[in-house]
Amino acid sequence: MVKVPKKDYAYRSTWKHKFSRARNLAQRGGLTKKEMLKKYGRFPRKKEWWGEDGSYEKWKEKWVAENPK
Secondary structure, three states: OOOOOOOOOOOHOOOOHHHHHHHHHHHHHOOOOHHHHHOOOOOOOOOOOOOOOOOOOHHHHHHHHHHHO
16 A cells, blocks of 8 residues: 655745735636636636736736735
8 A cells, every 4th residue: 555645735825825826816807717717718818917907017016015025
């Protein structure tokens, strides 16, 4: 029998992971995956930004100021 190590979810509390999750949500315009697929029928393309700030750079600047490392 092979022992499977217990999963470690400590990375979820890291700043980098929180930033990534917040970026994904903002890119979709604050919509959940189900809401987004219902409204648009697809995921945003790589450089596409559906968020309120208008661009990734503006959003990143604001988010990092509110959530310093």
